[in-house]
Every structure is written in C-alpha cells, then in structure tokens.
Amino acid sequence: MRHTVKLHGVIVGHSDLESADESLGRAWGTFRPGLGYELVQPVFRLFSEAVPMPGGEPRDKEKLARYHAARDALGLELVDAQGNRIATSAIHIADYSDRGKFELEVLISDEKYWAGRNQ
Numbered sequence: 867m868r869h870t871v872k873l874h875g876v877i878v879g880h881s882d883l884e885s886a887d888e889s890l891g892r893a894w895g896t897f898r899p900g901l902g903y904e905l906v907q908p909v910f911r912l913f914s915e916a917v918p919m920p921g922g923e924p925r926d927k928e929k930l931a932r933y934h935a936a937r938d939a940l941g942l943e944l945v946d947a948q949g950n951r952i953a954t955s956a957i958h959i960a961d962y963s964d965r966g967k968f969e970l971e972v973l974i975s976d977e978k979y980w981a982g983r984n985q
Contacts (some may be wrong), residue, residue: 867983868947871957871970873940876902879959881970888980897959897970909936910961920962920969942962944972952976 871878877900899907916929924930925946942957953976960969973978 869952869970869972870900870945871897871959872943872945873902873905874898876905878906878942879968879970883970883972886983887928888983891955891975891980892971892973893983894969894971898970906940906942906959908962909933909949910959912936913958913960914962914964920960920965920967944974946979952979 867885869881871880879897879899879902881897884895886893897929899901901976910933912929912933916926916933917924937958944952944954944957946952948969952972952974954972956971957972958971960967960971962968
C-alpha cells in the first residue's frame with residue numbers, strides 16, 4: 867500500500883513500507899522522493915553525514931543531535947493511500963542518495979493502522 871510523507875501539505879515522497887514489525891511499531895521500505903523532497907533533504911543528509919554507512923555507528927554525535935532536533939521540528943506527516951493521516955512518533959528518511967539508496971522508516975503509534983495492515 868502506498869504511503870505518502872508530507873510537509874505542511876507538500877508531498878515529500880512515497881513508500882510502500884514493504885516491511886514492518888508491529889511489536890516495535892516500526893515500518894520501513896524503499897523511499898521515492900517527490901518534488902517537495904528538496905525542502906527537507908538537507909535535514910536528512912545531516913543524518914547520512916553523521917552516520918556515513920547505512921546501519922553503521924554514528925561518527926559525528928554533534929551532527930546527529932542536530933539532525934534529530936531538525937527532523938523533529940519539521941512536522942512531517944504520514945498519510946495512507948486514501949489520504950488518512952497515520953499517527954507516528956518519528957519519520958526518518960535514510961538518504962544515502964550518493965549510493966542510490968533511500969529508505970523510509972516510521973514509528974507508527976496508530977492502532978487502527980496495525981489492525982488494517984494485518985488483515
């Protein structure tokens with residue numbers, strides 16, 4: 867199912883969130899940037915600069931702290947294919963575009979989402 871990440875109504879990108887772990891409230895999948903991605907890309911590039919290897923350890927803790935503060939201030943939202951907002955506690959885009967890798971990871975606190983996903 868297609869999920870859309872928005873910033874104040876502007877489409878940032880999409881993902882099918884192909885994988886999920888309900889026990890952790892976590893879903894993730896390939897991210898496809900939209901036209902609005904350029905508005906948030908500098909924030910998510912901070913993360914890849916702080917953690918240069920996907921799944922690796924942070925190399926720059928100050929940059930990582932700046933990333934978390936900036937990401938949380940964005941106010942991104944996740945919506946489903948019908949346009950319904952899905953409650954999340956975090957939305958992260960792993961932007962390793964220099965390696966051709968984009969992934970969306972979300973922490974979903976919406977019980978209705980999990981009930982629907984498991985049907």
